Amino acid sequence: MPELPEVENIRRRLNDRAAGRLLSDLHVRDERLLQNCAPGEIREALVDSCLNEVERRGKYMLFTFEEHTLVNHLRMSGRWLEEEGDRTRLVLRFEPNVNLFMDDLRRLGTAHLFETENVMDRPPIDGLGVEPLSEGFTPEALGQLCTTGREVKRLLLDQSRIAGLGNIYTSEALFRGRVHPERDARSLSKEELVRLHDGIRETLRKAIQHEGTSFDGLYRTPSGQPGRFQHRLLVYDREGEDCPRCGREIHRIKQGQRSSFLCPNCQEG
DNA sequence: AGTATAACCTGTCTGC
DNA sequence: TGCAGACAGGTTATAC
Numbered sequence: 001m002p003e004l005p006e007v008e009n010i011r012r013r014l015n016d017r018a019a020g021r022l023l024s025d026l027h028v029r030d031e032r033l034l035q036n037c038a039p040g041e042i043r044e045a046l047v048d049s050c051l052n053e054v055e056r057r058g059k060y061m062l063f064t065f066e067e068h069t070l071v072n073h074l075r076m077s078g079r080w081l082e083e084e085g086d087r088t089r090l091v092l093r094f095e096p097n098v099n100l101f102m103d104d105l106r107r108l109g110t111a112h113l114f115e116t117e118n119v120m121d122r123p124p125i126d127g128l129g130v131e132p133l134s135e136g137f138t139p140e141a142l143g144q145l146c147t148t149g150r151e152v153k154r155l156l157l158d159q160s161r162i163a164g165l166g167n168i169y170t171s172e173a174l175f176r177g178r179v180h181p182e183r184d185a186r187s188l189s190k191e192e193l194v195r196l197h198d199g200i201r202e203t204l205r206k207a208i209q210h211e212g213t214s215f216d217g218l219y220r221t222p223s224g225q226p227g228r229f230q231h232r233l234l235v236y237d238r239e240g241e242d243c244p245r246c247g248r249e250i251h252r253i254k255q256g257q258r259s260s261f262l263c264p265n266c267q268e269g
Numbered sequence: 270a271g272t273a274t275a276a277c278c279t280g281t282c283t284g285c
Numbered sequence: 286t287g288c289a290g291a292c293a294g295g296t297t298a299t300a301c
Binding site: 001002003006059073074075076077106108109110124157159166167168169212213215216218219236258259 | 292294
């Protein structure tokens with residue numbers, strides 16, 4: 001479910017609530033969450049230490065404590081709540097009386113534990129591509145990623161190239177850039193690369209600003225509020241509706257078992 | 270190196 | 286009403 005804008009909003013809220021606080025207790029309710037350690041190890045590593053900050057890399061959240069860092073991915077249905085949910089997998093209790101609950105209906109989310117100094121050099125963080133909102137992500141940088149003959153939509157979903165885009169925001173970014181999702185990535189002109197680059201940044205910035213996209217009540221900010229960006233989507237989940245640019249019909253296609261939404265008139269094949 | 274498929278999970282919606 | 290199948294915001298192991 002959560003892509004970069006959702007994770008960024010969650011990160012900000014968790015950071016505001018808990019950064020600088022002492023972790024007084026930690027409960028693993030579902031051991032399958034843990035990818036590289038046992039419940040006893042993570043408790044031993046984190047309890048009684050201070051959370052320095054909550055950072056984000058791609059769709060991962062990094063809870064950076066003094067010695068160790070907890071790396072969390074929400075996958076399809078994970079979320080963080082400030083009250084107990086009915087699908088709680090992990091509980092963090094901070095002094096004084098700040099509780100955070102990781103809730104995850106489909107139980108696909110993951111957590112890794114690392115020594116803080118090693119996090120960036122270990123999987124899964126070390127293999128992530130460029131941050132699309134960083135200074136390093138320029139139209140030229142995008143062009144250097146578009147060197148293989150793959151469909152551009154699939155390339156944008158590849159987290160080892162660009163970290164943070166998911167199924168919603170790739171469709172939105174390609175629409176804004178007026179690039180067809182099935183285009184061979186190598187075939188994009190300089191002008192199209194600039195448009196796509198702008199489309200990616202504009203989409204992500206606006207989605208962050210509007211606190212992400214909530215469809216079926218799954219995504220919530222930790223305070224319990226749904227996002228508002230579902231009201232501003234241009235093509236995603238709008239098959240059969242009018243293109244906001246030209247008024248013709250929005251289409252849905254399948255690429256690698258996943259839906260892409262586009263306007264065939266505005267986005268040339 | 271690329272893709273395709275299944276797998277991991279649980280729920281909702283659609284059509285018969 | 287029941288039931289099968291498709292589908293859902295993500296990633297990864299395995300097989301070509």
